[in-house]
Amino acid sequence: MNPNFYVVLAAVLFTIGIVGFLVRKNALVLFMSVELMFNACNLLLVSFSRVHGNLDGQAASFFVMVVAAAEVVVGLSIIIMIYRARHSANVDNENLLRY
């Protein structure tokens, strides 16, 4: 199948991720949008791995997954920390680093 289709699909998903990241205010949904963008990039890596006929793209996609997992763990614990202090996960409310 023509690889361009996958490029278009990845671009659409990435754009939806951007919209979610810019529009939403819940910190958790922002994180989910970031994950969506990660996934769109992974799709692109895997499809171009197929275009070039080697596995380097798939290896890169694997590394992206690992980094995403680590990022989610730290990010979510930061959200929990902020929630404990402020009782809110709304990014509009977080205008101070402490107190």
Add this chain to the structure above:
Amino acid sequence: MTTLLVPLVTGEAVAYWVCGPLMVIAALAMVLFRKAVYSALALAGVMVNLAVIYASLDAPFLFVVQIIVYTGAVMMLFLFVVMLVGVDSKESMVEKIQGHTVASVLAAVGAFVLLAAFVGNSLVNSAVGVGDANAQYGGNVQGLAALLFGKYVLAFEATSALLITAAVGAMVLAYAERLTPRLDQRARAKARIAEYVTNGVHPGPRPSSGVYARHNAITSPALLPDGTVAQDSVSPVLVNRIGLPDADALAAPTKKAFAAMEAAQGADEEDL
């Protein structure tokens, strides 16, 4: 010469045209749902569909990893945090900056145009396919292993450091020190007796909910010997939520039955 009536449809095309639209719909749903739990489930849908597309793209290892790592670990972590941070907290859609939503959507459309224009320059119309690359070491997993433990071994080692740092970091960040000592059984019993001595609060367990001829739900209030309602017999949470049912109405069928029995008894005695 034979012509195909139906154009040759490959598994890839089927996977693309089934899972691609589903992914886009689920992604839009993730952005549009007001509640974080629904968004998380929609994102899980995106990831499962993406895994199917990986499988159709000759990447069986990534297919499995996508399911295990993303839908398994990452989304479960998301759901845990959603449950901790308040499932029922609705997001306010009030714009702090005027025209924020419109500007955001415009920016995203601009980004899409940029992506399309840049990637459009490098469009390719044929794919070599990873079949040969997969076959070189005897399979996709073996081929990826040769890459990860050969060419990218340094990056792989750095990954292990990253993962352990992330795990330790999460533990340090999420750890909350206890400000008050934990109450043990003795302390609680002492506090209960002290409450009894000073305020006269009954130290024993509260009365259980009422049992009527037709009702024994946990919301039915128990009756005291004098016929009044025992206020402690129903949890205050339930009272706040659905109110206290009328004890007289609950007991009415029993009273009616007793009245009927007494009337019948009276009639029998008259007959005799």
